[in-house]
Amino acid sequence: MTVLKRQKRTESQYMKLLTVNQKGLYCKQADVYLDPWKPVDTALISHGHSDHMRWGMKNYICQEQTVPILNLRIGAENNVRAVAYNDPFEINGVKISFHPAGHIIGSSQIRLEYEGEVWVFTGDYKIVSDGVSQPYELVKCDHFITESTFGLPIYNFPDPHEIYEDINTFWRKNVALGYNTVLLGYSLGKAQNILAHLDQSIGDIYLHGAVANTNEALATIGYDFPGVRITPENDRSKIKGAVIVAPPSASDTPWLRKMTPYKIAMCSGWMQLRGARRRRGVDKGFPLSDHCDWQQLNQAVQDTGAKHVYVTHGYENNFSKWVSEEYGIKSSIFKTLYNDEEEEVSE
Amino acid sequence: MRDFVKLFEEIDGTTKTNQKIQAIVDYLQVAREEDKVFAIAVLTGNKPSRPAKTTDLRLWASELANIPLWLFEESYYIVGDLAESLSLILPKTSAEADYSLEQIITEVVRLKKVTVEEQKEVITGYWNHLSGTSLFVFNKLMTGNFRVGVSSKIVVKALAKYLDKDEAVIEHRLIGKWDPFTETMASLFESNLAEDKHFLPYPFYLAYALEGDPNDLGDLSEWVVEPKLDGIRGQLIVRQNDLFVWSRGEDLMTEKFPEFAKLNQILPDGTVIDGEVIPWKDGHALDFNVMQTRIGRKNLSAKILQEAPLVMVCYDLLEWNGEDIRTKPLYERRALLKAILETYPLDNILILSEHKQFANWEEAKAFRENARVHFAEGLMLKRADSPYEVGRKRGNWYKWKTEPMSIDGVLIYAQSGSGRRANLFTDYTFAVWDQEQLVPFTKAYSGLTDKELITIDNWIKRNTIDKFGPVRSVKPELVFELAFEGINLSTRHKSGVALRFPRILRWRKDKLAKDANTKEDLLDLIKQKP
Ligand SMILES: [Zn+2]
Ligand SMILES: [Zn+2]
Numbered sequence: 001m002t003v004l005k006r007q008k009r010t011e012s013q014y015m016k017l018l019t020v021n022q023k024g025l026y027c028k029q030a031d032v033y034l035d036p037w038k039p040v041d042t043a044l045i046s047h048g049h050s051d052h053m054r055w056g057m058k059n060y061i062c063q064e065q066t067v068p069i070l071n072l073r074i075g076a077e078n079n080v081r082a083v084a085y086n087d088p089f090e091i092n093g094v095k096i097s098f099h100p101a102g103h104i105i106g107s108s109q110i111r112l113e114y115e116g117e118v119w120v121f122t123g124d125y126k127i128v129s130d131g132v133s134q135p136y137e138l139v140k141c142d143h144f145i146t147e148s149t150f151g152l153p154i155y156n157f158p159d160p161h162e163i164y165e166d167i168n169t170f171w172r173k174n175v176a177l178g179y180n181t182v183l184l185g186y187s188l189g190k191a192q193n194i195l196a197h198l199d200q201s202i203g204d205i206y207l208h209g210a211v212a213n214t215n216e217a218l219a220t221i222g223y224d225f226p227g228v229r230i231t232p233e234n235d236r237s238k239i240k241g242a243v244i245v246a247p248p249s250a251s252d253t254p255w256l257r258k259m260t261p262y263k264i265a266m267c268s269g270w271m272q273l274r275g276a277r278r279r280r281g282v283d284k285g286f287p288l289s290d291h292c293d294w295q296q297l298n299q300a301v302q303d304t305g306a307k308h309v310y311v312t313h314g315y316e317n318n319f320s321k322w323v324s325e326e327y328g329i330k331s332s333i334f335k336t337l338y339n340d341e342e343e344e345v346s347e
Numbered sequence: 348m349r350d351f352v353k354l355f356e357e358i359d360g361t362t363k364t365n366q367k368i369q370a371i372v373d374y375l376q377v378a379r380e381e382d383k384v385f386a387i388a389v390l391t392g393n394k395p396s397r398p399a400k401t402t403d404l405r406l407w408a409s410e411l412a413n414i415p416l417w418l419f420e421e422s423y424y425i426v427g428d429l430a431e432s433l434s435l436i437l438p439k440t441s442a443e444a445d446y447s448l449e450q451i452i453t454e455v456v457r458l459k460k461v462t463v464e465e466q467k468e469v470i471t472g473y474w475n476h477l478s479g480t481s482l483f484v485f486n487k488l489m490t491g492n493f494r495v496g497v498s499s500k501i502v503v504k505a506l507a508k509y510l511d512k513d514e515a516v517i518e519h520r521l522i523g524k525w526d527p528f529t530e531t532m533a534s535l536f537e538s539n540l541a542e543d544k545h546f547l548p549y550p551f552y553l554a555y556a557l558e559g560d561p562n563d564l565g566d567l568s569e570w571v572v573e574p575k576l577d578g579i580r581g582q583l584i585v586r587q588n589d590l591f592v593w594s595r596g597e598d599l600m601t602e603k604f605p606e607f608a609k610l611n612q613i614l615p616d617g618t619v620i621d622g623e624v625i626p627w628k629d630g631h632a633l634d635f636n637v638m639q640t641r642i643g644r645k646n647l648s649a650k651i652l653q654e655a656p657l658v659m660v661c662y663d664l665l666e667w668n669g670e671d672i673r674t675k676p677l678y679e680r681r682a683l684l685k686a687i688l689e690t691y692p693l694d695n696i697l698i699l700s701e702h703k704q705f706a707n708w709e710e711a712k713a714f715r716e717n718a719r720v721h722f723a724e725g726l727m728l729k730r731a732d733s734p735y736e737v738g739r740k741r742g743n744w745y746k747w748k749t750e751p752m753s754i755d756g757v758l759i760y761a762q763s764g765s766g767r768r769a770n771l772f773t774d775y776t777f778a779v780w781d782q783e784q785l786v787p788f789t790k791a792y793s794g795l796t797d798k799e800l801i802t803i804d805n806w807i808k809r810n811t812i813d814k815f816g817p818v819r820s821v822k823p824e825l826v827f828e829l830a831f832e833g834i835n836l837s838t839r840h841k842s843g844v845a846l847r848f849p850r851i852l853r854w855r856k857d858k859l860a861k862d863a864n865t866k867e868d869l870l871d872l873i874k875q876k877p
Contacts, residue, residue: 153418154435273425322415
């Protein structure tokens with residue numbers, strides 16, 4: 001019987017290219033931060049959600065489609081360097097490139113290569129395509145930093161096409177019963193994902209201001225989403241059998257009550273659980289997610305070929321333990337300040 | 348089962364009573380004839396108990412999902428519901444099949460009697476062919492805690508609509524613990540009750556608590572006022588020379604009351620009496636605890652029978668000479684009842700409920716305040732010309748209980764006590780119903796005897812669903828009457844109410860979880876405050 005000894009190479013033999021400090025995920029060699037949560041000199045931004053793209057950085061480097069979102073959310077007066085997908089650049093010997101993460105428009109995995117070692121930070125991502133954002137691209141690496149928002153085996157989402165169909169069926173049924181249909185989804189990402197798959201032959205589409213603002217920003221780079229912004233000037237009596245797309249924070253507000261009578265649904269991966277649906281107090285929950293589910297996370301971890309996995313926001317303890325037990329891959333936890341949930345926009 | 352699953356989804360997806368009723372009617376119109384009785388059984392909470400151990404279910408599902416047990420447990424912790432957790436982790440099937448509800452429930456019952464190996468084979472077999480809500484419903488039936496968000500009233504309304512019959516008729520026919528394996532839609536709803544089901548009781552007429560001032564009820568002379576006794580509401584039936592005693596919980600309790608055994612030889616066939624079964628000695632009722640010593644005993648020794656002799660305090664006559672007289676006015680029914688009790692040699696086993704004569708409502712109030720002194724827990728107020736109605740109805744009958752306020756809660760969490768009781772689960776959290784969910788509303792400790800505590804501790808250890816640190820969640824089965832001095836609205840509590848000085852008054856072994864009070868009842872108590 002031969003005993004295979006695992007190759008011993010301790011972490012201390014070389015400096016880690018990426019570490020976590022109190023400001024964020026830090027690359028000392030290039031002196032840049034990835035999605036930092038405190039002001040720094042240079043920030044590489046994975047995508048435009050508020051827990052990843054924060055205010056106060058001297059220099060922002062992000063994928064070009066994230067720029068209009070940055071301008072909308074933290075102002076146009078910043079130093080922003082826009083980069084294309086798959087277009088590497090170097091900072092102090094570190095080769096840096098952005099690759100599609102499939103999470104929302106502009107979302108990127110950030111790849112860093114130094115002395116033959118490749119690190120990939122996923123930001124937020126999903127492998128299934130939403131038909132709106134550039135689909136996820138597999139990036140081989142040695143060190144893989146993954147989110148774990150839905151990193152438990154209870155989260156296996158249905159095929160999104162089934163969900164789009166269910167949403168349209170829900171809408172159609174509500175029209176027949178004389179109701180408006182309110183679809184709650186984050187104003188950046190989920191809203192566009194929904195809008196791109198609504199069957200416009202069913203009825204009119206209206207937008208909450210936060211969604212309309214995002215769409216207008218994205219229109220500057222060529223995106224065209226359906227829907228009319230709701231303003232105080234709108235004749236509310238004409239909004240009948242319509243869909244209204246609004247952020248979750250709009251539920252239970254006087255703004256929304258003016259759309260009565262309506263049926264309301266939440267679109268989020270969390271809707272996979274009955275308890276979450278009940279707590280939301282919605283008529284229906286559609287488990288439409290912009291994050292990887294359990295299967296996708298496992299697929300990514302295996303396909304990247306990484307020998308070391310670092311798990312960030314989500315069920316990081318459980319997912320990390322699972323990865324090391326199941327695949328024999330070294331796995332640790334990166335404690336970050338990214339939220340477990342996606343941004344909540346309150347207007 | 349797909350049609351039933353669709354029904355479940357529709358009921359689950361709405362809070363509107365009318366939509367729930369319509370969903371049931373729609374289901375009944377398309378379902379297999381044989382499935383209908385099973386669906387009605389499940390909807391009214393008459394469902395088979397869990398056939399397999401939950402630890403086995405967890406293990407088998409983890410195996411199928413290719414995950415270690417610890418990961419299942421972590422997931423279950425997040426989901427909070429076993430059936431749902433199982434459904435979510437099981438691999439998606441590529442060979443979905445449809446089964447009849449009858450087949451599934453037949454399996455659940457059969458699986459109770461087979462080996463663990465066979466259980467595993469059968470259950471995992473179904474798992475491999477079910478998905479989505481079907482899988483969830485299957486697992487709910489498998490874990491024995493399936494609850495559909497409808498009250499039996501809704502089911503009755505739907506059946507009445509579907510069968511084009513009176514709600515009262517439906518309610519009457521659904522009474523008692525009927526068996527979906529032996530009944531058909533025809534035997535349930537079309538049979539000749541008097542001949543085929545002479546054992547069936549009438550649906551009980553239940554009183555609402557009196558809110559507000561009795562002076563608003565009008566002239567006292569129009570009311571029959573009786574002491575409200577604290578026994579077991581029962582219906583005594585003599586038909587075809589047989590005797591049956593039913594409890595309000597629709598349990599057949601004839602065997603538990605040997606005192607009544609000879610009544611079928613004394614009373615004529617076609618007699619049905621409504622009254623309170625209660626221990627009685629020296630001309631008055633004994634404490635409810637005395638009754639408790641008798642309930643649940645298999646063998647009634649001579650000693651027990653002597654210590655806790657039972658009578659029925661009769662307050663209504665529902666059937667006489669085989670004729671249903673429930674629509675006659677109460678004063679007529681009472682007069683007839685009185686005559687019967689005086690005519691037949693009943694040897695004080697059946698006693699006429701006392702019609703209290705008060706000069707005015709103020710006198711009645713005074714009696715109520717001191718009802719305990721008179722071995723009663725308050726007063727019953729019944730309109731003298733009222734018919735005997737079906738179910739809980741407002742207007743003609745009221746119960747007017749003495750303070751303190753009390754409420755029946757379901758035990759859902761337990762924690763071990765301190766000091767002398769450190770190794771016993773003595774600290775309980777109780778819940779009331781909010782729609783189909785149990786919401787915790789209070790903790791309470793004192794009030795039980797040591798012996799009861801040990802019994803309950805034992806029960807808790809055998810019926811734990813989950814452990815959170817020192818706290819155990821237990822099967823929602825045991826009902827306790829909780830007394831308290833005050834009640835207020837509270838935002839800090841999940842139930843929305845806070846109780847002052849809650850204590851356990853007693854263990855209501857005569858009640859099932861579904862009989863516990865509701866959140867609405869709690870809120871009503873607040874509204875009633877002077
Ligand atoms: Zn994000
Ligand atoms: Zn994130």
